[in-house]
Amino acid sequence: MIEIKSLYKHYGKLVAVKNLTLTVPKGEIFGFIGPNGAGKSTTIKILSTLLTPTAGICKINGIDVVKYPYEVRKILGYMPDLFGLYEELKVWEYLDFFAACHKIAYKNRKGIINDILELTDLTVKRDAAVGSLSRGMKQRLCLAKTLIHDPLVLVLDEPASGLDPRGRIEMRALLNELRKMGKTIFVSSHILTELADFCTSVGIIEAGKLAVSGLIPEVVKKEGVGRHIRVKILDRVEECQNILSEYETISNLSGAVVEKVFTFDMQADDEALCELLRRLITAGIPVISFYDKGGNLEDIFMKVTKGQVS
Amino acid sequence: MRDRIFKIWENISPFFRYEFVYRHNYMKYLSYPIGLLVITACFLFGQWPTKYELTVDTIGDKFYIYIMVIIIIVSAVIGSLHAAISISSEKERKTLTLLRMSGLSPVEIISGKALNSVMFILLLVLPQLPLLIWCPFLGGISFAKTFMGIAVFLIMTFFYAVVGTSISILFKKNFMATSFTIFIMLFLHFGMYVIDDIFGRGSYYYSNRSAFFSTLSPMEVWNSFFYELYYSGTSYAEPGHFKTTVLEGVPAFYLTVPLYLLVSIFICFFVARNFESYLKWRED
Numbered sequence: 001m002i003e004i005k006s007l008y009k010h011y012g013k014l015v016a017v018k019n020l021t022l023t024v025p026k027g028e029i030f031g032f033i034g035p036n037g038a039g040k041s042t043t044i045k046i047l048s049t050l051l052t053p054t055a056g057i058c059k060i061n062g063i064d065v066v067k068y069p070y071e072v073r074k075i076l077g078y079m080p081d082l083f084g085l086y087e088e089l090k091v092w093e094y095l096d097f098f099a100a101c102h103k104i105a106y107k108n109r110k111g112i113i114n115d116i117l118e119l120t121d122l123t124v125k126r127d128a129a130v131g132s133l134s135r136g137m138k139q140r141l142c143l144a145k146t147l148i149h150d151p152l153v154l155v156l157d158e159p160a161s162g163l164d165p166r167g168r169i170e171m172r173a174l175l176n177e178l179r180k181m182g183k184t185i186f187v188s189s190h191i192l193t194e195l196a197d198f199c200t201s202v203g204i205i206e207a208g209k210l211a212v213s214g215l216i217p218e219v220v221k222k223e224g225v226g227r228h229i230r231v232k233i234l235d236r237v238e239e240c241q242n243i244l245s246e247y248e249t250i251s252n253l254s255g256a257v258v259e260k261v262f263t264f265d266m267q268a269d270d271e272a273l274c275e276l277l278r279r280l281i282t283a284g285i286p287v288i289s290f291y292d293k294g295g296n297l298e299d300i301f302m303k304v305t306k307g308q309v310s
Numbered sequence: 311m312r313d314r315i316f317k318i319w320e321n322i323s324p325f326f327r328y329e330f331v332y333r334h335n336y337m338k339y340l341s342y343p344i345g346l347l348v349i350t351a352c353f354l355f356g357q358w359p360t361k362y363e364l365t366v367d368t369i370g371d372k373f374y375i376y377i378m379v380i381i382i383i384v385s386a387v388i389g390s391l392h393a394a395i396s397i398s399s400e401k402e403r404k405t406l407t408l409l410r411m412s413g414l415s416p417v418e419i420i421s422g423k424a425l426n427s428v429m430f431i432l433l434l435v436l437p438q439l440p441l442l443i444w445c446p447f448l449g450g451i452s453f454a455k456t457f458m459g460i461a462v463f464l465i466m467t468f469f470y471a472v473v474g475t476s477i478s479i480l481f482k483k484n485f486m487a488t489s490f491t492i493f494i495m496l497f498l499h500f501g502m503y504v505i506d507d508i509f510g511r512g513s514y515y516y517s518n519r520s521a522f523f524s525t526l527s528p529m530e531v532w533n534s535f536f537y538e539l540y541y542s543g544t545s546y547a548e549p550g551h552f553k554t555t556v557l558e559g560v561p562a563f564y565l566t567v568p569l570y571l572l573v574s575i576f577i578c579f580f581v582a583r584n585f586e587s588y589l590k591w592r593e594d
Binding site: 011045048049050051052069070073074076078080082083084085086088089090093096097098100101102103142145149 | 323324327328332333334403404405407408409410411412413414415586589590593594
């Protein structure tokens with residue numbers, strides 16, 4: 001769905017993006033990670049037809065973003081990191097304005113706006129002034145505007161920045177909902193924990209260069225970073241610790257004796273994890289929960305980046 | 311044709327709805343025209359003829375000019391400045407990116423913003439229109455010339471709006487956009503006379519045969535129109551002046567007003583064509 005080949009962007013002598021190549025298949029939530037000044041926003045602006053690349057090819061659904069920007073805009077929803085809103089308008093008026101801009105027929109607009117307000121959980125704020133909304137609601141409203149023309153691809157630049165924990169959780173749930181609807185989502189962030197829970201694939205960029213990209217399990221495997229496991233037991237702490245200590249693939253083992261919780265990293269595939277759980281159960285350890293937090297993006301990030309900027 | 315017109319309306323209408331409906335500035339749109347009407351009424355009251363003047367002269371043409379002068383000033387000053395902040399204000403509040411991504415083409419954005427300013431001016435001067443139409447009943451001016459003046463006014467307002475909108479694209483701050491627009495408007499209105507003088511064409515006297523640039527000034531458009539109103543069919547300029555050398559006996563505004571319309575349309579399309587590349591260049 002998104003295809004970037006040998007992309008370069010120069011700002012005078014500064015090279016913001018260097019030979020960037022990546023592909024995002026349909027229906028993926030692609031997390032584009034990098035520190036500030038890594039070239040994330042530049043790449044996103046090129047994808048969104050707002051900047052012209054110095055060299056390289058960018059295609060969305062097979063359409064070249066440089067040659068056919070207006071065609072791309074019809075299938076693309078872009079949410080910038082810094083955006084303004086028409087604060088004096090009511091929420092439904094704001095959406096109606098953009099629906100009219102997208103040439104959605106007047107008779108269809110009301111239904112579409114109601115659906116999108118429901119999806120973004122803003123129905124109760126339908127008649128509220130945009131200026132009176134909280135930061136989180138404004139982010140959701142901007143996302144609602146981005147969805148008004150039912151785009152195939154969503155490009156979101158730091159969608160959860162500045163949101164409180166509740167706002168982030170709501171934004172995450174909303175993006176998961178959109179993924180279920182078949183949208184391809186390209187989301188950038190420099191907050192790793194923000195992306196870890198809902199991205200299906202990631203790309204890590206540093207100083208304009210793509211350090212690593214792919215499906216999260218593949219990247220985890222490729223970079224040799226352990227999966228974070230959390231085991232909570234009812235009793236028999238010492239026995240559990242002995243079993244876990246036997247595994248060479250387990251590292252960073254830490255156990256909370258009072259809470260009876262063990263956390264550790266494990267270089268293992270799904271079968272090896274099943275095997276570990278089976279062994280704990282067979283040994284009579286009363287396991288309350290066994291939680292795989294997946295690959296730790298922070299570890300991958302720290303491993304593949306060197307703290308450089310463009 | 312009907313479908314095409316409806317399509318154009320649907321494309322431009324978001325800006326109209328935004329400006330005149332969604333912003334809920336109803337008091338503004340009520341108080342401004344009434345205020346302008348009061349100013350016009352005071353002006354006309356000051357110019358009201360004596361009983362003797364009423365017996366020897368017609369007053370319709372004089373009143374028409376008085377009213378027109380007021381609405382021309384409103385159009386030139388407020389129209390251009392209203393347009394000057396149309397795009398720069400979008401930049402200031404960071405909504406231009408959303409607008410660019412909204413599916414509207416640059417032509418739709420530029421023409422929509424410019425026509426918005428024209429609509430704003432029309433709304434301001436709306437109460438003056440009955441007064442203008444009342445003038446032929448007072449004598450001294452025909453209905454044809456009354457409506458011709460209104461048509462010239464509309465074209466010049468469109469020109470001011472297009473100039474203001476085009477300048478607006480260049481700046482990120484409203485203050486800069488309005489300042490530069492004032493400079494350009496002053497140049498268009500008065501600078502043309504200076505250019506004539508620089509090239510030794512001496513615009514000070516209308517009778518000067520070589521005056522050229524000043525004929526293109528919006529001031530001269532109205533000058534020509536009002537002279538035509540007073541001295542119908544006669545030329546106020548000496549032979550050899552721009553208007554008489556191009557078409558003998560034809561008032562200058564017959565040529566300059568269509569020229570302004572063509573230039574406005576050209577600017578509109580030129581700016582729209584380069585809108586995206588300019589903004590991308592600014593980003594670089």
